[in-house]
Amino acid sequence: MTPAVPQDEAPDLLTIEDLTVEYLVGGRRVRAVEQADLSVSSGEIVALVGESGSGKSSIAHAVLGALPAAGRIVGGRIGFDGLDLARLSERRFNQVRGRSLGFIPQDPMSSLNPLHRIGTQVTESIRIHRSASRAEAARQAVELLDRVGLPEPAARARQFPHELSGGMRQRALIAAALAGAPRLLVADEPTTALDVTVQKVILDDLSALARSGGIAVLVITHDLAVAADRADRIVVLRHGRIVESGTPDAVLGAPCHPYTRMLLASAPSLAAGRRRRSRPAGRSTPGATVTEPGGHRAPVAPTSGRDLVRVDGVTKEFRVPHTDRNQGWFRAVDDVSLTIGRGETLGLVGESGSGKSTLARLILRLTPPTAGRIAYDGTDIADVDRRGLRGLRARAQLVYQNPYGSLNPRLTVRQIVAEPLVGFGIGDRSARGRRVRELLDQVGLPGDLAERRPAELSGGQRQRVAIARALAPSPELLVCDEPVSALDVSIQAQILDLLADLQVELGLSLLFVSHDLAVIRQVADRVGVMRAGRLVEIGPADQVFHRPGHGYTRTLLAAIPGQGFGTRATGRAA
Known part of the structure; x- marks a missing residue:
């Protein structure tokens, strides 16, 4: 530049x-x-x-x-x-x-006052730093919103922060930072x-x-x-x-x-390709799992046959305040079909509002679909009774985005990891204690952390605890919703390596949801691209990243920053 x-x-x-x-x-x-x-x-x-x-x-x-x-x-x-x-x-x-001196903070939602309109907040900065009249400051605020590229700046000035997208809110913060020139x-x-x-x-x-x-x-x-x-x-x-x-x-x-x-x-780099991990020394043979008397499944050879998850024509609509569009209904997921194979990682990418997290919740049956069918191991999850749903919860677990907010701050690490075992009635107290120690070792945490609370752990340690908790009932499917977006790059790499190791060791299937295509490139066997609720492209990772078939996928790939720096650092061609 x-x-x-x-x-x-x-x-x-x-x-x-x-x-x-x-x-x-x-x-x-x-x-x-x-x-x-x-x-x-x-x-x-x-x-x-x-x-x-x-x-x-x-x-x-x-x-x-x-x-x-x-x-x-x-x-x-x-x-x-x-x-x-x-x-x-x-x-x-x-x-x-x-x-x-101007300042642009990280989080626009916590930096903008939710009770005041965008224009009022920029106007306030102008009046403080330029001694302008209220009318003149309001005019200059619209000019600043236009300068930072907000469409229809006069209309945006009349809106509240929650009515704008994340990018629009960040632009409003830049406008406020520019108020004093x-x-x-x-x-x-x-x-x-x-x-x-x-x-x-x-x-x-x-x-x-x-x-x-x-x-x-x-x-x-x-x-x-x-x-x-x-x-x-x-x-x-x-x-x-x-x-x-x-x-x-x-x-x-x-x-x-x-x-x-x-x-x-x-x-993470697009040039790096898929992370392929060897089976860790001393660990079990990779593959699918069977239930042991202690309540968890031991690894066995991978199985062939039907897909673990099958999604056919699924649509999800949410009721919203009446608008001229969709007659008061918002379609978050629109006629999506896909599969997740046994031992496979399916990466799901798309911008905020594309429907990828909603689709993940549908697959976990945390919310019911409006139309379509989702089958888990051949069984329609809409047909399972209460007992069957409880079994599904054990077989498919969720790893949340934010390790700072997903762990109960009042519980110790031992209590957090043991929580699913207690909830699903797996093992007695002694067996649960052994299982917790095994899980902490499995995710690379020393046993002396067991009595600590989340506030005493680093971000990477907290996410390892979250993964150990998800693994406690021995699931076949892990749904990872932006699991490394809040972590530093070196910690990201450790968590991605951990997930790759666990997949090899336990034969896990992974649904990995992220807006970071460079991260998806490192973990996914296949990639699905979502836009406005629709699955616009799906295929092998190499094909999607190197020969994308949809214009939107090409736009996402072109927007990734630093695409040349990985090759500068390693001396390799992309």
Whole structure:
């Protein structure tokens, strides 16, 4: 990407020197950032990359004067437009923040006030930072919404946040950040929760602001692909220290630090292909399973024959407030047919609202279809009685997206994993204890974590606990709904490897739902692409990714960021 001003001519707008940040945690000081040095010039995009806890957000909050009460700057300088932000009073910072310094937060739903219209929220920022009249601020708010690419900006200004899509809400946040005409924008994971096509549009907006508006942009991200595509320079952080920095070609093409090489190796890539795992040493033979006296199934040889799941012409409609369209009914899934084979991984991709999560819930019979038939192991799941439904629940389990919200914070790991065993009446207390220990070992967790609670675990550990809980009743099918989207790339790789190992060991079938096509590429044998409730394409993964038959699939593939960085890092052709 060519910046608006040649970098050897553009003056540094932001200069961070020897920055050190500490937090008071449990009565002791923990150093989150140590002697960090970096700069950002006008018209330049600099990406701070690293995993959770690397210190990248602490640097951003220090620049914005928004460190939490437990945090403080204990050394260094933050030079910005002739000021040292590290030593500004709160009163003086309030004159700079929002006017010269703009901030784009990660989550638009928690950052926008649900009770106020979009236009009102942008207008408020304009009135605070530009001293405009109410009428003039309202006019400028519509102009800003138009500038960031919102269609029909005057109409959007009258809407509430819940009436906009995720991408529209993020654009509204960008408009609010631009209200004070800032010279520097700090964007904290601005596209993490967005679909690839929407992500591309938002990143295009930020790039245009830097190129044409001369605005300096500091992007905080754990997504190396985004950094590769959009940044003029990449700064890699680990444990609060900058371990590497340079142009994307230098950092990704010839990384010097082992940590950078590890991040690159972990990052999902379309060039990487399907993860194929060998049977772990000391583990059981891969295949399907039979029930043992202890209540769980032991692996046996794979079986041939009918598919485990068969979906025929399934439609799901939801009642919505009356509109002119569909007479008050919204069709979330529209005449979908597919199969999931034994021991197979079917990847289901599509943007938000495409119907993929609704289809997953239909397959689990968490909601009934409006029309069509779903058969599990040859049996129509609509015909099963209460006892049969209970059996289906044991045979098909769900792994949720968010390991922070899917585990009961009051229970210990042992209690969480044992919960399905108690619920399904599997084994006595002694047998359940043995099964929990076996499951924790199976997902790679040490036994001494059994008495800890979720708050005492990392994100990756929590997702392993969630997988162990799903495996407790020995299911044949795991439905994984965005299971790695909330995790850092190295933890993502660990969880994907774990699922591949478990599939080999236990003969599991997987339905893997995701909006991340690079992740799907690594796990799926076949891929189904959904759009507006319809299955527009389905086929072997290699065919869908390399010879897509539908225009929408090609659009999704073209929108994936960083498609060249994996080959730059590995030296392989795509």
